[in-house]
C-alpha cells in the first residue's frame with residue numbers, strides 16, 4: 001500500500017486557503033454566535049462536574065462500608081442519584097443548545113459560500129471548471145457542516161469532560177492522577193504521525209473527486225462530439241485516469257486510518273493498567289484506600305471515552321478543515337471589490353482604446369488593438385466571421401475580462417475597476433445560453449430586480465412578447481423548469497430578455513441573444529426590445545443581417561480587428577466586406593425566387609451565420 005501523499009492541488013482549480021486563514025475563518029464564525037456558545041459550554045460544564053462527582057461518591061461509599069460506617073451510605077446514595085439526575089438534565093439541555101448552535105453556524109457558512117460563489121469572476125470559474133465549484137458546494141460544504149453541527153458540540157463536551165475528570169482524579173489522589181499521563185506519549189506520537197499526513201491526504205481525495213466530476217461532465221456534455229470524432233477511447237482513458245487518481249488518494253487515507261485507530265485502542269489500556277498497578281501497590285502499603293483506587297479506576301475508564309471521542313473526531317476535523325480550506329479558497333478568488341474605483345460612469349458611453357487581449361490558456365492575442373467608441377444611447381451591431389473576436393469584445397465591455405493592454409471604459413470609467421454590484425447595475429451581457437431555474441416565474445424574473453412589483457414583471461414580459469406567460473394557470477406563481485413545465489428555448493430567451501428590462505442597465509450587450517428564436521419570433525422580440533432598449537447603449541453581436549441593418553452603426557470585426565465601421569448605407573457605399581455580404585445575402589434571396597421575396601416581405605430573414613462565416 002502506498003504511503004506517499006498524492007499531489008495536493010491540481011493546476012487550474014480554485015484556490016485552497018492555508019491553515020491560518022481557515023483558523024481565522026473558523027474563529028470568526030464561532031464569534032458570530034458567542035452568546036449561544038457560552039450557554040452551551042456552561043450547561044456541559046455542569047453536566048461534566050456532576051458526572052465526575054459520581055465516581056468520587058462511589059469511592060467514598062466503598063471506604064465508609066469497609067470502615068463499617070453504614071450511617072453515611074444513605075446520604076451518599078442520595079448524592080449519587082442527584083448527580084446522575086443532574087448529568088441527564090444538563091447533558092440534554094447542553095446538547096439541545098449546542099446542536100442548535102451547530103446548525104446555525106453550518107447555515108451561516110452555506111449562505112456565505114453561495115454569496116462568494118456568486119461573486120466569482122467569470123474567467124476564474126471558466127478556468128477552474130464547473131466540476132470544482134460543484135464539488136465544493138455539494139461535497140465540501142456538507143463535510144464542513146458536519147464539523148459545525150456534530151463535531152464542534154461533541155469535541156467541546158469531550159474536552160470539558162477530560163479536564164473535569166482529570167481534576168477529579170487529582171482530587172481523589174494526585175499520585176493516581178499522574179498515572180493518566182502514561183497515555184500521553186503514545187497518543188502524541190500517533191496523532192502527530194496521522195495529522196502530518198491527513199490534511200494533504202484528504203485534500204488530494206477531494207481534488208480527485210472534483211476531477212472526476214469535471215471529466216464525466218465534459219464527456220456527457222460532449223457526447224455527440226465524442227461519437228462523431230470517435231473519441232470514445234480517449235474519453236474513457238481520461239475517465240479511467242481520474243478514477244485511478246481518486247482511487248490512489250482514497251487508498252492513502254484508508255491506510256492512514258487503518259494504522260491510527262488500532263494504535264489508539266492499544267494506548268487506551270495503559271492508564272487503567274497503571275492505576276490498578278500503582279493503586280494496588282499503595283493500597284497494600286496502606287497509603288491509599290480501596291475507595292480511592294476504585295474511584296480512580298472508574299474515572300480512568302470514564303476519561304477514555306471523551307479522549308476516544310476527540311481522537312475519533314481528529315479524522316473528521318481533518319476532513320472538515322480540508323473542506324473548509326476549499327470553501328475559504330473561494331473567498332480568495334472572489335471579487336471583493338477591494339481596489340475598486342469610487343468613480344461612477346457619467347453615462348452609457350462605451351469606449352475601447354487600443355484593446356489587446358489573449359486568453360489565459362493561449363499566448364496568442366485574439367484582439368489586436370481594437371479602438372471603438374459608442375456614444376450613450378447608440379445601437380452598434382458587431383458582425384464578423386466565427387472566431388473573429390466578437391464574443392471576446394463583449395466580455396471586455398461587460399467587465400467579465402480585463403484587456404491585456406488598452407482600456408475598456410463605460411461612461412469614462414474602466415469597467416473592470418467598477419465594484420461588482422455597480423458593474424452589474426450598469427452593464428448586462430445576454431448570451432444565447434439562458435437558464436430557467438426550477439422556481440416560479442416570479443422568482444425567475446426577480447433575480448434581476450428583487451423588489452420589482454407584479455406590474456413591472458408583467459410589463460417586462462409583455463415588452464419581450466412573452467404572451468404565453470399570461471396564460472399560465474397560476475400566473476407569476478406558476479412553477480417553471482423541471483419536467484412538468486420545461487420551457488422551450490424561445491421562451492427561456494424571452495425570460496432572459498425580460499430580466500434585462502427589469503435590471504435596467506445603461507449598456508446592454510446582446511451576444512447572439514436572439515439566436516435561439518425562429519426568424520419571425522426573433523424579429524418580433526427584437527422589435528419589442530428596440531422600444532424597451534431606447535435610450536440605452538446597445539452592442540448587438542449579430543448573425544442576422546436585419547439586426548445589422550437596423551443598427552445605428554455596424555462594426556465589422558475580422559481577425560481581432562475592426563475592419564469596417566459605419567452605418568448600413570456607408571458600408572454599402574464603401575463596397576467592402578459588409579457590402580459583399582449584403583449582396584451575397586440579397587443574391588441568395590433573389591435566387592430563391594418568389595418564395596424568397598415573399599419571405600422577405602413578411603419580415604422573415606435568413607440566418608446570418610452562414611453568410612457571416614464567409615466574411
Ligand SMILES: Nc1ncnc2c1ncn2[C@@H]1O[C@H](COP(=O)(O)OP(=O)(O)OP(=O)(O)O)[C@@H](O)[C@H]1O
Nearest residue numbers: 359361362366384385386387388389390391392393
Ligand atoms: N475561453 C477561451 N479560451 C481560449 N481561446 C478562446 C476562448 N474563447 C474564445 N477563444 C478564441 O478566441 C478567438 C475569438 O473567439 P470569439 O468567441 O470571441 O469569436 P466570435 O467572433 O465571437 O466567434 P463566434 O461567432 O463563433 O462566436 C477564437 O480564436 C477562439 O478560438
